[in-house]
Amino acid sequence: MVRVVSVLGLVMFSVALLILSLISYVSIKKDFIFTAPKYANAGGPRMYMFHTGFRSQLAMKFLDPAFTSLNNALNENLQESSSWRFNQSAYLQQSKEIAQYIDVAHNFTLTKSSVRVGQLMHYDYSSHKYVFSIGENLRSLLPDSSPVLNKRFNSCAVVGNSGILTGSRCGAQIDSYDYVFRCNFAPTEVFRRDVGRRTNLTTFNPSILEKYYNNLLTIQDRNNFYLSLKKLDGAILWIPAFFFHTSATVTRTLVDFFVEHKGQLKVRLAWPGNIMQYVNRYWKTKQLSPKRLSTGILMFTLASSLCEQVHLYGFWPFGWDPNTGKELPYHYYDKKGTKFTTKWQESHQLPTEFKLLFKMHTDGVLKLSLSHCA
Numbered sequence: 462m463v464r465v466v467s468v469l470g471l472v473m474f475s476v477a478l479l480i481l482s483l484i485s486y487v488s489i490k491k492d493f494i495f496t497a498p499k500y501a502n503a504g505g506p507r508m509y510m511f512h513t514g515f516r517s518q519l520a521m522k523f524l525d526p527a528f529t530s531l532n533n534a535l536n537e538n539l540q541e542s543s544s545w546r547f548n549q550s551a552y553l554q555q556s557k558e559i560a561q562y563i564d565v566a567h568n569f570t571l572t573k574s575s576v577r578v579g580q581l582m583h584y585d586y587s588s589h590k591y592v593f594s595i596g597e598n599l600r601s602l603l604p605d606s607s608p609v610l611n612k613r614f615n616s617c618a619v620v621g622n623s624g625i626l627t628g629s630r631c632g633a634q635i636d637s638y639d640y641v642f643r644c645n646f647a648p649t650e651v652f653r654r655d656v657g658r659r660t661n662l663t664t665f666n667p668s669i670l671e672k673y674y675n676n677l678l679t680i681q682d683r684n685n686f687y688l689s690l691k692k693l694d695g696a697i698l699w700i701p702a703f704f705f706h707t708s709a710t711v712t713r714t715l716v717d718f719f720v721e722h723k724g725q726l727k728v729r730l731a732w733p734g735n736i737m738q739y740v741n742r743y744w745k746t747k748q749l750s751p752k753r754l755s756t757g758i759l760m761f762t763l764a765s766s767l768c769e770q771v772h773l774y775g776f777w778p779f780g781w782d783p784n785t786g787k788e789l790p791y792h793y794y795d796k797k798g799t800k801f802t803t804k805w806q807e808s809h810q811l812p813t814e815f816k817l818l819f820k821m822h823t824d825g826v827l828k829l830s831l832s833h834c835a
Contacts, residue, residue, distance in 0.1 A: 663697075667701075
């Protein structure tokens, strides 16, 4: 009898949650169709649909109270984005804490003097049994010294690849910064109005060569890659070759390509060693320890050691636009019709990461841009 009552209770609870979700969904649709959009300030970004968009996520998360408080805070903050103030002392304190774990200038890349031919490199996220032997070709591509040694920039933009940048018209603003960090060789030319054109540093996960350049198996693939690299024109290509052992074959292909075109490209190469072990240790002190940190927060970590102030764009791990309420793809450069999935949310703990970044925004440590630019 007790078991039957328990089962009935569970069924009733599930039905109640479903009804609440449906009510939230219908309410969103009703608001969207019948209510005129509101503006925080005349000429300012449209913030009305942020609340309804987050309610949709709440329905999916069964009205998780943690999302309710975050929704309210975000809604209020975005409406008052002009009131953000930089907290220099808090920023300097965090930079000092990061420096206790990571010597960015020296961990930024391997150099010719830091490795020898035949040296075995291990991988940050793979079993210790996997190794990569440093060959003469790879060593010849390493810089003589770290390209960021003794470098300091006043203002920096770290540009993530979230679909929130679509239609943002933030390109000119991003290009105005002293130094621009980008993630994973993301395209800019076609999207320059929203994401800008300038790139001073971009990461290049070896998997990009497989996904977008067919492992350079044809002449056309090689030409396409060469032309993409030419557009960087002196920027740093930061290649994390030692994160996963599955990158080993692609890394060798990359090395061969760059040796073949040595002196023909202005792009500067940087090959970080085992920097992630230090980065992970730092973020664990902030209760952030996913299977793998996102490239975005890794770039923020580097930027906080090189810049006087950091502004984040394209950091939004949800499937709707807080400015319009419309659905978003995961990346701003995804093909039209591509649906947002939660695969990377789960492996990177992106909502948790976002909450942490938002807290740093409210504390004035960094500026997080979620509104469309003027």
